[in-house]
Amino acid sequence: xxxxxxxxxxxxxxxxxxxxxxxxxxxxxxxxxxxxxxxxxxxxxxxxxxxxxxxxxxxxxxxxxxxxxxxxxxxxxxxxxxxxxxxxxxxxxxxxxxxxxxxxxxxxxxxxxxxxxxxxxxxxxxxxxxxxxxxxxxxxxxxxxxxxxxxxxxxxxxxxxxxxxxxxxxxxxxxxxxxxxxxxxxxxxxxxxxxxxxxxxxxxxxxxxxxxxxxxxxxxxxxxxxxxxxxxxxxxxxxxxxxxxxxxxxxxxxxxxxxxxxxxxxxxxxxxxxxxxxxxxxx
Amino acid sequence: xxxxxxxxxxxxxxxxxxxxxxxxxxxxxxxxxxxxxxxxxxxxxxxxxxxxxxxxxxxxxxxxxxxxxxxxxxxxxxxxxxxxxxxxxxxxxxxxxxxxxxxxxxxxxxxxxxxxxxxxxxxxxxxxxxxxxxxxxxxxxxxxxxxxxxxxxxxxxxxxxxxxxxxxxxxxxxxxxxxxxxxxxxxxxxxxxxxxxxxxxxxxxxxxxxxxxxxxxxxxxxxxxxxxxxxxxxxxxxxxxxxxxxxxxxxxxxxx
Numbered sequence: 001x002x003x004x005x006x007x008x009x010x011x012x013x014x015x016x017x018x019x020x021x022x023x024x025x026x027x028x029x030x031x032x033x034x035x036x037x038x039x040x041x042x043x044x045x046x047x048x049x050x051x052x053x054x055x056x057x058x059x060x061x062x063x064x065x066x067x068x069x070x071x072x073x074x075x076x077x078x079x080x081x082x083x084x085x086x087x088x089x090x091x092x093x094x095x096x097x098x099x100x101x102x103x104x105x106x107x108x109x110x111x112x113x114x115x116x117x118x119x120x121x122x123x124x125x126x127x128x129x130x131x132x133x134x135x136x137x138x139x140x141x142x143x144x145x146x147x148x149x150x151x152x153x154x155x156x157x158x159x160x161x162x163x164x165x166x167x168x169x170x171x172x173x174x175x176x177x178x179x180x181x182x183x184x185x186x187x188x189x190x191x192x193x194x195x196x197x198x199x200x201x202x203x204x205x206x207x208x209x210x211x212x213x214x215x216x217x218x219x220x221x222x223x224x225x226x227x228x229x230x231x232x233x234x235x236x237x238x239x240x241x242x243x244x245x246x247x248x249x250x251x252x253x254x255x256x257x258x259x260x261x262x263x264x265x266x267x268x269x270x271x272x273x274x275x276x277x278x279x280x281x282x283x
Numbered sequence: 284x285x286x287x288x289x290x291x292x293x294x295x296x297x298x299x300x301x302x303x304x305x306x307x308x309x310x311x312x313x314x315x316x317x318x319x320x321x322x323x324x325x326x327x328x329x330x331x332x333x334x335x336x337x338x339x340x341x342x343x344x345x346x347x348x349x350x351x352x353x354x355x356x357x358x359x360x361x362x363x364x365x366x367x368x369x370x371x372x373x374x375x376x377x378x379x380x381x382x383x384x385x386x387x388x389x390x391x392x393x394x395x396x397x398x399x400x401x402x403x404x405x406x407x408x409x410x411x412x413x414x415x416x417x418x419x420x421x422x423x424x425x426x427x428x429x430x431x432x433x434x435x436x437x438x439x440x441x442x443x444x445x446x447x448x449x450x451x452x453x454x455x456x457x458x459x460x461x462x463x464x465x466x467x468x469x470x471x472x473x474x475x476x477x478x479x480x481x482x483x484x485x486x487x488x489x490x491x492x493x494x495x496x497x498x499x500x501x502x503x504x505x506x507x508x509x510x511x512x513x514x515x516x517x518x519x520x521x522x523x524x525x526x527x528x529x530x531x532x533x534x535x536x537x538x539x
Binding site for chain 2: 183
């Protein structure tokens with residue numbers, strides 16, 4: 001409304017010259033969104049700009065830090081030609097199988113261990129020991145046992161992803177408010193009902209923390225596993241591109257990994273929002 | 284609301300009830316030989332200083348703790364453990380945060396195997412009784428303390444217990460909300476055919492709500508005392524009789 005008033009004081013000429021009324025509204029909305037966008041992504045944009053400028057201006061060695069557009073072109077070319085698609089598929093398969101196995105074993109085991117004190121007490125020292133042992137340090141052992149093929153790669157990822165899920169689930173179950181359990185008891189709920197209606201739903205947020213941690217770990221271990229004795233996979237491509245001095249391709253593969261990680265996390269966050277609507281502040 | 288049944292319903296008899304805890308390897312008596320008969324439909328308030336065992340007594344009646352000696356009879360039958368004829372309202376609402384108001388109220392019906400349809404219909408009626416019909420689909424985190432406690436009360440009433448056990452149910456509420464809830468409880472108890480046993484540290488609340496008040500002594504060799512509150516409801520907090528009862532109780536606690 002105030003916009004109209006301003007226009008009428010400026011006269012008919014200005015009105016003719018001005019854009020249709022919808023346009024300023026879009027601009028004003030953009031103006032409102034811009035500060036929050038900048039606050040969130042400003043540093044990222046500044047970093048990308050700095051990279052691009054220092055590379056093209058020769059402040060850094062462009063052979064080591066190639067300009068961004070060459071990286072994007074390399075990524076696009078390898079995707080469009082299908083050269084990287086096989087690598088993406090095999091990498092997703094390795095980390096997917098390992099992550100799924102960790103979920104299928106870790107969550108039920110954690111639910112049992114969180115409730116049964118005896119089982120937890122017996123297994124806890126062992127768990128703590130294994131947790132402190134880097135999965136990468138154990139990778140040579142796994143290779144010795146399982147060979148240099150797919151099995152040892154999947155197993156080392158599984159091993160590393162199992163613990164965050166398992167420990168988060170145990171923690172979630174142990175943190176369940178005993179007062180809620182007692183309340184359920186007064187309404188005649190038996191062990192199974194208490195588990196299904198109180199303990200399980202109460203543990204879901206904690207389990208998701210473990211899942212998100214594990215998803216990140218899965219990608220980390222994937223790369224390490226693929227750098228040793230693989231001839232396919234995104235991790236292999238990072239190493240291979242570096243050996244062949246295809247630096248833009250190397251960064252393209254690294255960028256791809258980062259994107260995969262972001263997507264995995266976004267999927268889990270979405271799932272968590274769906275399952276835990278009750279704990280969201282603005283649902 | 285419900286029809287008075289022919290048989291006695293909700294009568295509680297406490298016989299020679301004793302309980303002690305172990306503290307630093309020595310037995311610490313909490314309840315010593317408590318004997319009491321609570322009439323069907325009566326409201327009994329239990330007051331006492333902290334450490335007098337009032338909450339322990341209620342938890343034994345609820346079946347959440349076992350007594351060391353003596354027995355509890357409900358309608359003439361000795362009971363142990365929890366039972367469908369009793370419902371407990373705790374100091375905290377103890378709502379399940381992942382269930383809506385309506386689902387929380389239906390919880391006790393679900394666990395007892397009432398069909399989903401009937402549970403929902405009954406829950407809806409009790410949500411209405413506590414005046415939260417417009418919050419049926421809200422989650423507990425969206426409710427104020429007083430509203431959450433109403434949901435807890437509705438959940439307990441929905442299972443239509445013979446005996447309602449209340450453990451300082453209004454203890455965590457602010458003074459204004461508390462008085463409002465006390466009035467509401469009087470209204471609800473008038474409509475529901477239920478025996479109520481209320482543990483409270485608020486003497487005025489005990490006089491306002493109860494037919495009789497059981498005063499548990501701190502010294503275990505002293506005998507518990509019973510005071511009859513024979514005043515019409517709704518009670519007037521400033522009536523001379525009401526004030527007289529309060530003074531009587533304060534004197535008993537050595538505070539007047």
